[in-house]
Amino acid sequence: xxxxxxxxxxxxxxxxxxxxxxxxxxxxxxxxxxxxxxxxxxxxxxxxxxxxxxxxxxxxxxxxxxxxxxxxxxxxxxxxxxxxxxxxxxxxxxxxxxxxxxxxxxxxxxxxxxxxxxxxxxxxxxxxxxxxxxxxxxxxxxxxxxxxxxxxxxxxxxxxxxxxxxxxxxxxxxxxxxxxxxxxxxxxxxxxxxxxxxxxxxxxxxxxxxxxxxxxxxxxxxxxxxxxxxxxxxxxxxxxxxxxxxxxxxxxxxxxxxxxxxxxxxxxxxxxxxxxxxxxxxxxxxxxxxxxx
Amino acid sequence: xxxxxxxxxxxxxxxxxxxxxxxxxxxxxxxxxxxxxxxxxxxxxxxxxxxxxxxxxxxxxxxxxxxxxxxxxxxxxxxxxxxxxxxxxxxxxxxxxxxxxxxxxxxxxxxxxxxxxxxxxxxxxxxxxxxxxxxxxxxxxxxxxxxxxxxxxxxxxxxxxxxxxxxxxxxxxxxxxxxxxxxxxxxxxxxxxxxxxxxxxxxxxxxxxxxxxxxxxxxxxxxxxxxxxxxxxxxxxxxxxxxxxxxxxxxxxxxxxxxxxxxxxxxxxxxxxxxxxxxxxxxxxxxxxxxxx
DNA sequence: GAAATTTACGCTATTCGTAAATATC
DNA sequence: GATATTTACGAATAGCGTAAATTTC
Numbered sequence: 001x002x003x004x005x006x007x008x009x010x011x012x013x014x015x016x017x018x019x020x021x022x023x024x025x026x027x028x029x030x031x032x033x034x035x036x037x038x039x040x041x042x043x044x045x046x047x048x049x050x051x052x053x054x055x056x057x058x059x060x061x062x063x064x065x066x067x068x069x070x071x072x073x074x075x076x077x078x079x080x081x082x083x084x085x086x087x088x089x090x091x092x093x094x095x096x097x098x099x100x101x102x103x104x105x106x107x108x109x110x111x112x113x114x115x116x117x118x119x120x121x122x123x124x125x126x127x128x129x130x131x132x133x134x135x136x137x138x139x140x141x142x143x144x145x146x147x148x149x150x151x152x153x154x155x156x157x158x159x160x161x162x163x164x165x166x167x168x169x170x171x172x173x174x175x176x177x178x179x180x181x182x183x184x185x186x187x188x189x190x191x192x193x194x195x196x197x198x199x200x201x202x203x204x205x206x207x208x209x210x211x212x213x214x215x216x217x218x219x220x221x222x223x224x225x226x227x228x229x230x231x232x233x234x235x236x237x238x239x240x241x242x243x244x245x246x247x248x249x250x251x252x253x254x255x256x257x258x259x260x261x262x263x264x265x266x267x268x269x270x271x272x273x274x275x276x277x278x279x280x281x282x283x284x285x286x287x288x289x290x291x292x293x
Numbered sequence: 294x295x296x297x298x299x300x301x302x303x304x305x306x307x308x309x310x311x312x313x314x315x316x317x318x319x320x321x322x323x324x325x326x327x328x329x330x331x332x333x334x335x336x337x338x339x340x341x342x343x344x345x346x347x348x349x350x351x352x353x354x355x356x357x358x359x360x361x362x363x364x365x366x367x368x369x370x371x372x373x374x375x376x377x378x379x380x381x382x383x384x385x386x387x388x389x390x391x392x393x394x395x396x397x398x399x400x401x402x403x404x405x406x407x408x409x410x411x412x413x414x415x416x417x418x419x420x421x422x423x424x425x426x427x428x429x430x431x432x433x434x435x436x437x438x439x440x441x442x443x444x445x446x447x448x449x450x451x452x453x454x455x456x457x458x459x460x461x462x463x464x465x466x467x468x469x470x471x472x473x474x475x476x477x478x479x480x481x482x483x484x485x486x487x488x489x490x491x492x493x494x495x496x497x498x499x500x501x502x503x504x505x506x507x508x509x510x511x512x513x514x515x516x517x518x519x520x521x522x523x524x525x526x527x528x529x530x531x532x533x534x535x536x537x538x539x540x541x542x543x544x545x546x547x548x549x550x551x552x553x554x555x556x557x558x559x560x561x562x563x564x565x566x567x568x569x570x571x572x573x574x575x576x577x578x579x580x581x582x583x584x585x586x
Numbered sequence: 587g588a589a590a591t592t593t594a595c596g597c598t599a600t601t602c603g604t605a606a607a608t609a610t611c
Numbered sequence: 612g613a614t615a616t617t618t619a620c621g622a623a624t625a626g627c628g629t630a631a632a633t634t635t636c
Contacts, residue, residue, distance in 0.1 A: 001370055004626095011392065018591060031627055033592060038626095043370075044377045050591065051635055058376045061567070062448050065369035072365060076358035077294055077336075083351045084337045142435070151444060154357050274354070311616060324602055326617060331601095344610055345615065 001044060003073055006066045008035040009047060013063055016053045059137060071125060075153035078130030079273050089281035090276075094132035096120040097196055097225040098244060101161045101268045104136050107290035109283045119196060121150070127271045128153040133284045135271035138244075140165060140199050140264050147269050160268040160291055165199070166248040166256040168234040168241040173255065188217035192239040197222060197230045199242045199266065231256075277284035295333060296366055299359045301328040302340060306356055309346045322342050342377040361445075364418055368446035373568050380575035387425035390489055390518040391537060394454045394561045397429050400583035402576045410518060412489060414443070414452030419563045421446040428564035431537075433458060433492050433557050448479040453561040453584055458492070459541040460563045461527040461534040466548065473553035483512035485532040490515060490523045492535045492559065524549075 009020040012032060040047050047059035055063060090112040095104075097117055108115075118126055120137060127135040135155075139147040146157060167181055175181055191234040193201050201216045219239030222230055227247045234241040235254035244266035248256035270291050272284075279285045304314040305325060315325040325560040333340050340352035348356060383405040388397075390410055401408075411419055413430060420428040428448075439450060460474055486494050494509045496554055512532030515523055522538045527534040528547035536558035541549035563584050565577075572578045 001296075001366060003294075017617080019589090028628055029591070030593085034626075037592080043373050045373060053591095058373060061376065062369070062373055064567075065365070065372065068444075068446075069362070069365050069369060072358070072362050073294060076355070076362060079358065080336050080351060080355055083354065151361075153361075174398060208391065274357075312614090321603055322616070323604080323618085327601075330617080346615095 001039070005035045005039045005042075006062075007070060008032055008041055009059075010063065010066050010070065012036060012048065012053065013055050013059065018053065051218050067118070071129070071152050074132065075125075075128035075130075075273075078128065079153060082273060082279075087279050088133060088284060089282065090114065091283035091287055092116070092131070092133045093136060093287075094118045094123050094126040094134075095136035096123050096138050098199070098227070098247065098266070098270045099136035099138040099160075101136075101138075101163075103161050104268065104270070104291065107287055109286055112283055114272050120200070124149050124152055124155060124271060125154060127273055128181065128266050130273070134287055136160065136268060137271055138253060138266060138268045141267045143263060143265050145267075147267055149269075149271075154274045156272045157271070158270045158288075158292055161271050162265040162267045164245040165259040165264055165266050166230050166243055166245040167259055168175035168243055168248050168251070168256050170235050170237050171253050172254045175257060178257050181257045182261040184261070186240065190217055190239040192220050192222055192230060192233055192241045193218040194224075194241065196225045197227050199244075201242075242282040254261075294332070296363065297341060298328045298332045298335075299355075299370065300363060302332055302352075303356065303359050303363065305329060305341065305347050306352065307344065311346065328555040364422070364445050368418075368421035368423075368566075372446060374423065375566065375572075380572050381426060382575065383407065384580055385409070385424070385426045386429060386580075387411045387416050387419040387427075388429035389416050389431050391492070391520070391540065391559070392429035392431040392453075392561045394429075394431075394456075394515065396454050397561065397584065398435060398562070400430055400580055402579055405576055413493070417442050417445055417448060417564060420448060420566055423566070427580060429453065429561060430564055431559060431561045434560045435560050436556060438560075442561055442562075442564075447567045449565045449567050451563045451565070451581075451585055453563050455558040455560045458552040458559050459536055459538040459558055460552055461524050461536055461541050461544070461547050461549050463528050463530050464546050464548050468550060469548035471550050474550045475554040477554070479533065480509070483510055483532040485513050485515055485523060485526055485534045486511040487515040487517075487523050489518045490520050492537075494535075504536035525558075 006070065006181055008021060008025060008027070009079050011024055012018055015021050015024065018036070022029045025032070036048060043058070045058040046056050047062060048055055091109055092114045093108070094116050096119065116132065121141065123135040123137045125130040137149065138146060141147055143162065146224050149155070149157065167186065169176055173184065190249045191201055201218065220233065222233060227243060228251060231243065231248060231251035231254050234238070235251055242259070243256070245256060270288065272288055301314060301318060301320070304317055305311055308314050308317065311325045311329070312322050315322045318325070329341060338351040339349050340355060341348055357560065384402055385407045387402070387409050389412065409425065413432065416428040416430045419425040420563060430440060430442065434440055436455065442448070442450065460479065462469055482495055485491065494511065513526065515526060520536060523534050524536065524541060524544035524547050526532070528544055535552070536549070538549060538551055563581065564583055
């Protein structure tokens with residue numbers, strides 16, 4: 001189970017071709033074939049069917065392991081590399097769309113900043129592998145609870161902000177006038193699933209504690225990142241949206257009603273590779289220090 | 294960052310000796326020295342001080358990564374090995390002390406069972422690496438929330454049971470007569486820290502959502518696994534204990550008062566390596582099926 | 587029979603052990 | 612000076628590419 005072999009195997013499985021994988025990895029087809037053969041011999045299992053090239057059931061399993069494994073390996077290397085490298089002169093921030101809290105924006109250094117929007121679940125990996133120096137992620141959690149992040153690598157998470165959650169509904173909706181809604185009142189409602197722009201429904205289900213069982217049916221899926229659009233969709237009756245309260249207001253035809261039960265908040269966290277915390281100077285340290293205070 | 298090198302490095306760091314590590318791994322001292330040198334060259338960093346042998350700061354960092362990495366690697370191998378192997382004839386269960394719920398005991402097959410008690414945090418690893426065929430873990434969580442387990446490998450977790458939590462206090466305690474207590478009433482209290490026998494205070498703090506900030510001072514630490522002893526200590530005024538309600542009752546001089554706020558439960562889960570779920574027959578499948586129904 | 591994967595084979599680079607050299611307490 | 616780590620060096624091995632063989636559509 002040499003990582004090289006795993007890496008090759010993953011590439012072959014992804015591209016469904018030995019030859020294409022060889023091109024991508026800079027090997028000959030022969031070498032790729034030998035890699036896969038070695039892996040199969042090592043595990044005593046066929047991993048791929050040939051013609052067409054597709055993973056066997058055992059191969060599917062291995063893919064799950066291999067992905068995480070290679071990610072961790074890259075993360076370890078990146079983290080250790082940071083030890084040796086000089087403090088960076090620029091700051092590379094990966095952020096999920098809703099994590100760009102004013103407090104975070106205010107803490108950004110004046111120059112040398114690159115800000116990249118990434119899907120929520122790719123932010124931790126970006127920080128771990130060194131693609132980004134710092135990450136800003138959001139999610140929902142119980143008040144003052146940390147977010148549940150996948151542990152790709154030892155990352156230091158710091159609270160940046162917590163805001164109430166709000167349900168966005170059409171101004172004509174019977175609940176629109178309320179000062180607060182309970183989620184239980186809305187289990188039968190149709191929701192907008194907007195993993196990028198809004199709070200992902202899956203996460204809500206996880207935190208709220210419903211097993212796959214009840215509710216949260218999806219009416220429409222929106223794949224963009226614009227919260228105004230999302231609120232407009234909600235105003236137009238395509239389904240309910242869940243947003244941080246500050247982001248939910250001010251859309252014509254829409255009412256934002258705070259979610260009062262269960263007691264959940266929209267939380268933003270700063271993510272730093274643990275190795276990066278040693279840096280005493282530089283924009284990464286500066287950004288981190290400002291957000292911490 | 295070859296896993297072999299990492300494994301050697303970890304052994305050297307743990308044993309604080311090149312020679313001892315060589316003996317343990319079945320290499321010569323020379324080979325071990327070369328391994329460490331190769332790693333240091335690869336990363337461009339010194340990882341160990343010699344005489345005495347101890348990890349440098351960078352080495353410490355690497356240890357964190359390496360541990361998780363090697364664990365995942367072992368888990369992957371074990372998981373794939375299960376694919377090739379014939380269904381096991383015996384059932385090897387790893388369980389944290391409080392996870393031995395009657396429902397779990399009742400589901401055990403009549404013969405061929407080995408039951409091993411393990412600290413809570415080692416159960417997932419035991420299942421992942423194949424040391425155990427199945428695991429029973431407990432912890433505290435919001436009602437019908439899954440436990441937060443470290444993701445060493447893709448493990449399938451199933452709910453086995455949820456029980457109310459109870460605070461165990463001396464019968465003479467002012468709150469002893471209550472039908473329920475709120476945790477907020479007890480932040481100033483002294484607690485028994487019994488990571489093995491009771492619910493770990495750290496976990497409570499995490500779920501309840503206090504950052505390192507307030508409360509949960511420890512009066513006495515008990516490292517055994519016996520809940521009766523723990524309750525007796527609480528009865529004797531050495532501090533408060535937190536136990537699942539069923540385990541908390543019936544101790545002379547002690548009162549068990551259900552915890553009513555925050556709404557948390559003691560939860561037990563069955564852990565199965567995802568690879569093992571394919572087994573249609575055998576004691577592992579039988580055990581799993583009985584607990585699922 | 588064309589396209590793709592596997593196998594054969596030779597070259598090179600790596601890895602490990604023996605043994606000598608060197609460093610540290 | 613004894614103990615422990617490093618270095619030098621040779622033998623075995625593993626890994627890759629070229630090219631021929633084989634498989635499959």
